[in-house]
Amino acid sequence: MSELPMNRPTNWQSPEIALRTKRRYRKEKIFHALGFSAVVIAGFFLVSLLGKIISDGSEGFIQTSIDVDIPFSSSILGDPRELGAAEFEKQIRQVNMLLLIQGAMNDYFPEVTKRKEKRQILRMFSTGAREQLRNIILSNPAVVGSTQRVRLLASDDIDQVIKGNIDISLPENNRKVKDVEIAWLTKFETEDRVSRNFHTRFFTSGDSREPELAGIWGATVGSALTLLVTLTIAFPVGVLTAIYLEEFAPKNRFTDILEININNLAAVPSIVFGLLGLAVFLGVMNLPRSAPLVGGLTLALMTLPTIIIASRAAIKAVPPSIRDAARGLGASPMQVVFHHVLPLAMPGILTGTIIGMAQALGETAPLLMIGMVAFIVDIPGSVTDAATALPVQIFLWADSPERAFTEKTSAAIMVLLAFLITMNGVAIWLRQKFERQW
Amino acid sequence: MLDNKPPTTKLNRIHMTSSTIFVTIAVLALLAFAMVRQTALSRVDGDTTKLHSLPRHYGYFGASWALLPALLVFVVWIIFGKHIIENLMISGLSPDVTLEFKDQTALLINRIRLAVENGVSRETNPDIIAAANHFNALYTKGLWASFILAVSVGLLGFNHASRRAQPDYRARNKFETLLSVFLVASSAIAIITTLGIVASLLFESLRFFSEVPLDDFLFGLKWSPQTALRADQVGSSGSFGAVPLFAGTLLISVLAMLVAGPIGLFAAIYLTQYASGRMRKVAKPLLEVLAGVPTVVYGFFAALTIAPLFRDTGEMLGLNIASESALAAGFVMGIMIIPFVSSLSDDALTAVPKSLKDGSLALGATKSETIIKVLLPAALPGIVGAFLLAVSRAIGETMIVMMAAGMQPNLTANPFEAVTTVTVQIVALLTGDQEFDSSKTLSAFALGLTLFVITMGLNILAQRIVRKYREAYE
Numbered sequence: 024m025s026e027l028p029m030n031r032p033t034n035w036q037s038p039e040i041a042l043r044t045k046r047r048y049r050k051e052k053i054f055h056a057l058g059f060s061a062v063v064i065a066g067f068f069l070v071s072l073l074g075k076i077i078s079d080g081s082e083g084f085i086q087t088s089i090d091v092d093i094p095f096s097s098s099i100l101g102d103p104r105e106l107g108a109a110e111f112e113k114q115i116r117q118v119n120m121l122l123l124i125q126g127a128m129n130d131y132f133p134e135v136t137k138r139k140e141k142r143q144i145l146r147m148f149s150t151g152a153r154e155q156l157r158n159i160i161l162s163n164p165a166v167v168g169s170t171q172r173v174r175l176l177a178s179d180d181i182d183q184v185i186k187g188n189i190d191i192s193l194p195e196n197n198r199k200v201k202d203v204e205i206a207w208l209t210k211f212e213t214e215d216r217v218s219r220n221f222h223t224r225f226f227t228s229g230d231s232r233e234p235e236l237a238g239i240w241g242a243t244v245g246s247a248l249t250l251l252v253t254l255t256i257a258f259p260v261g262v263l264t265a266i267y268l269e270e271f272a273p274k275n276r277f278t279d280i281l282e283i284n285i286n287n288l289a290a291v292p293s294i295v296f297g298l299l300g301l302a303v304f305l306g307v308m309n310l311p312r313s314a315p316l317v318g319g320l321t322l323a324l325m326t327l328p329t330i331i332i333a334s335r336a337a338i339k340a341v342p343p344s345i346r347d348a349a350r351g352l353g354a355s356p357m358q359v360v361f362h363h364v365l366p367l368a369m370p371g372i373l374t375g376t377i378i379g380m381a382q383a384l385g386e387t388a389p390l391l392m393i394g395m396v397a398f399i400v401d402i403p404g405s406v407t408d409a410a411t412a413l414p415v416q417i418f419l420w421a422d423s424p425e426r427a428f429t430e431k432t433s434a435a436i437m438v439l440l441a442f443l444i445t446m447n448g449v450a451i452w453l454r455q456k457f458e459r460q461w
Numbered sequence: 462m463l464d465n466k467p468p469t470t471k472l473n474r475i476h477m478t479s480s481t482i483f484v485t486i487a488v489l490a491l492l493a494f495a496m497v498r499q500t501a502l503s504r505v506d507g508d509t510t511k512l513h514s515l516p517r518h519y520g521y522f523g524a525s526w527a528l529l530p531a532l533l534v535f536v537v538w539i540i541f542g543k544h545i546i547e548n549l550m551i552s553g554l555s556p557d558v559t560l561e562f563k564d565q566t567a568l569l570i571n572r573i574r575l576a577v578e579n580g581v582s583r584e585t586n587p588d589i590i591a592a593a594n595h596f597n598a599l600y601t602k603g604l605w606a607s608f609i610l611a612v613s614v615g616l617l618g619f620n621h622a623s624r625r626a627q628p629d630y631r632a633r634n635k636f637e638t639l640l641s642v643f644l645v646a647s648s649a650i651a652i653i654t655t656l657g658i659v660a661s662l663l664f665e666s667l668r669f670f671s672e673v674p675l676d677d678f679l680f681g682l683k684w685s686p687q688t689a690l691r692a693d694q695v696g697s698s699g700s701f702g703a704v705p706l707f708a709g710t711l712l713i714s715v716l717a718m719l720v721a722g723p724i725g726l727f728a729a730i731y732l733t734q735y736a737s738g739r740m741r742k743v744a745k746p747l748l749e750v751l752a753g754v755p756t757v758v759y760g761f762f763a764a765l766t767i768a769p770l771f772r773d774t775g776e777m778l779g780l781n782i783a784s785e786s787a788l789a790a791g792f793v794m795g796i797m798i799i800p801f802v803s804s805l806s807d808d809a810l811t812a813v814p815k816s817l818k819d820g821s822l823a824l825g826a827t828k829s830e831t832i833i834k835v836l837l838p839a840a841l842p843g844i845v846g847a848f849l850l851a852v853s854r855a856i857g858e859t860m861i862v863m864m865a866a867g868m869q870p871n872l873t874a875n876p877f878e879a880v881t882t883v884t885v886q887i888v889a890l891l892t893g894d895q896e897f898d899s900s901k902t903l904s905a906f907a908l909g910l911t912l913f914v915i916t917m918g919l920n921i922l923a924q925r926i927v928r929k930y931r932e933a934y935e
Contacts, residue, residue, distance in 0.1 A: 047827055054829035058731025061724045062744050065803075068796045069751055075766050076758070263647035271644060285651050290850065290920040291913065292857025294884050295658060298909040301891065302661035309543060324654045331651065357637040385755030388859035391888050414757045421761045421864060429765065436758050443753060 076433050083434025086222035086235055087182040089211050093127045094170045103164040115160050120153035149176035151236045179234040179427035188426055229400045234427035239435050241402045245410030252319020252406055253383050258376055261330030269338040270360050289328035296325045297392025313394040313409040321389045326379035333375020337368040370457030377450040381443050387414040413439045482608050490528035493619040497523025501626040514633035522632040526622035531615030538607035546603050550596045665906035672900045673701045684870035686901045701904050705870040709880030713791040714855040720795025725802025733810045752800035760864030763793035788876040790866035794855055801851045809843025842926045849923035853916040859884040883908050
């Protein structure tokens with residue numbers, strides 16, 4: 024206000040004051056709008072991220088199949104009555120099931136005679152179709168000799184055409200699916216043999232090089248085993264540390280160092296924990312590579328600070344009167360803690376633990392370091408088997424060049440996010456249900 | 462890459478027996494609990510008032526005496542057993558083999574290990590098969606020995622405990638002392654972890670720096686860790702100048718902060734100063750969801766959505782944006798760290814005493830003037846701390862840059878080009894199948910050490926600033 028004469032009273036009605044007020048209010052409005060737009064932009068990012076994943080991923084749960092009339096000819100498969108059950112099963116495991124599909128296609132497309140084109144027709148079906156046929160025959164040997172309509176899995180390229188992700192208006196050389204194949208596919212479609220079904224295999228099988236055969240069950244089990252190890256280590260150690268720091272630790276150098284240390288450990292990049300796991304668990308202790316055991320140990324060290332900090336807060340929130348009353352009735356310090364303080368702090372501790380576990384579930388980088396990135400088809404059976412984890416599986420699929428893996432990746436992300444949302448939901452529910460205001 | 466699981470029948474059996482030992486020890490401990498408790502009770506004919514401690518304390522006391530010594534034996538076996546047996550096996554090898562694999566003991570051990578793990582089907586050398594069988598026999602013997610030792614030590618402990626379980630014995634105090642030892646031991650794990658990080662990083666880094674001078678690493682401008690197989694090939698030494706990696710990391714972090722800084726700060730200002738209670742209740746958790754999304758998801762989003770979007774927009778504007786650009790990675794990383802900036806700035810803003818704000822408003826300042834001239838200066842240390850923590854987060858982030866920023870070291874300040882970062886190189890160097898002690902893999906530890914020191918430094922600095930500021934108001 025220095026431009027106004029100092030010793031005269033301010034004329035609040037003067038035009039320049041009015042102008043200035045107006046200007047100040049305009050600035051206020053702009054500032055307010057900036058703040059609001061920051062929140063809106065952040066929200067927009069969240070929505071577009073999730074929206075993109077969901078719109079891509081929902082396709083990943085669906086897979087195209089083609090109904091084919093398969094003649095289960097006994098000249099190819101052998102006669103189960105002649106061979107006997109055991110011999111027949113052995114034979115079936117050796118027979119090339121492609122011959123059956125080829126037979127069916129010879130009947131269906133009699134006009135196709137060139138070998139190259141015949142092979143092309145067979146390539147419209149997934150390599151998993153053979154396994155499908157084998158399972159049908161093994162579960163019901165009576166089909167031999169008859170012709171059955173079977174819903175065979177289509178190859179990923181055909182699936183992408185049906186889903187409209189391969190643009191068939193492009194010149195033929197620029198796409199993976201050629202004109203003849205589209206003509207054949209059209210014939211299947213006009214006879215209503217092409218169907219899109221919910222793909223249960225995605226939830227029940229392990230990884231595969233073929234997108235239509237790949238599933239997340241192996242990675243899910245790997246993640247579960249890893250988290251199991253993490254939980255068994257991090258929960259007791261974290262809670263005991265929190266108890267020590269809150270209830271017993273004397274005020275001395277060691278305690279100070281410990282507290283600073285825990286806070287700093289929480290900020291160490293996850294990849295450094297991976298290096299630690301690599302050098303110590305694999306290098307020094309010779310534990311098995313790629314195993315959930317090592318992954319779990321590494322993630323346990325990483326989530327430890329989260330659990331300690333949450334548990335300390337929960338223990339601190341228990342009022343001293345509880346401790347005093349228990350002490351007054353003759354409980355020992357340990358009994359005070361384990362019989363009274365800990366049960367009361369448990370909801371808070373569990374909330375913190377679940378949040379820590381959710382962090383561990385989403386973590387990828389340290390697992391890359393200890394070799395959980397291998398291509399693993401089998402479902403891991405124990406914590407020492409080679410395994411991969413859900414986020415790592417997502418990383419691996421995201422790197423695959425096939426278009427069909429993009430939607431599988433998004434679908435796997437949806438599953439991972441569903442797990443995370445459930446865990447965080449449980450944590451919030453726990454907090455709201457059991458949190459007490461003293 | 463493991464295409465199919467090796468037939469690990471032998472190992473499975475060994476594994477099974479390890480868990481059998483564990484279960485046996487656990488059962489022993491449970492038995493000890495029940496029996497020592499019973500012994501104590503029977504010594505006073507069931508009159509618990511005559512006991513110093515509660516009956517279950519005698520039980521706990523007995524169980525720990527049975528469990529801990531046995532467990533100790535078992536753990537020692539797990540940690541050292543394999544080493545000892547391997548050494549025994551090597552000393553028992555026939556001289557032909559030792560001669561054949563002279564100077565290549567590591568290779569020999571590896572082959573024997575493979576033969577042990579995969580069964581002998583793929584191995585052709587009869588001596589190695591013999592060694593593998595010898596190893597298996599030794600291992601089974603060792604396992605039995607440790608099993609018997611563990612159980613007998615457990616029984617001894619149990620015997621000791623039941624003799625000590627007299628009515629006047631202070632079982633509770635003994636057990637509680639043991640518990641407090643556990644409490645301290647648990648707390649020590651956090652410190653051991655830090656020491657472990659520092660030691661492993663430092664140890665491997667020192668080995669690296671004995672091959673590559675420190676100033677070459679810190680100030681060298683060329684990063685190409687591909688050491689050739691033979692010493693006489695071109696580029697046989699590799700060059701380990703980390704400046705391009707530091708520059709890439711810095712570039713991406715700066716881009717991330719350019720996105721997250723303003724958005725996060727303004728979001729915090731809006732949510733603390735303008736938003737209604739209801740709006741705040743909805744918007745704050747939603748912002749925090751951004752922090753809960755796994756980084757691999759951000760990486761996928763960056764690589765598949767944002768990077769092509771930027772490239773196409775760039776094409777339209779006549780800019781040449783690489784499909785793996787620093788811009789895309791930095792932008793998405795910025796989205797990821799918005800919640801860090803906003804929630805920490807939020808704390809800093811709410812910690813400013815209300816009297817300051819009220820005073821300013823009472824003098825006629827508008828809300829925005831109050832925020833800019835009073836609140837922000839007062840909360841500045843906290844906000845600086847928040848920014849530092851966010852930067853440290855951005856520097857240590859791996860997956861987004863891994864998937865969206867590329868692998869090629871590139872010393873540039875142009876955000877439209879592909880760059881690589883410290884974290885990406887660490888992963889790239891260590892995920893291949895290399896010998897563990899080549900300077901290529903060791904350089905990853907040197908990078909890790911640099912990363913650790915920088916993030917730790919930023920973190921400590923941030924905490925200092927925040928704490929100093931808190932002291933001023935509380």
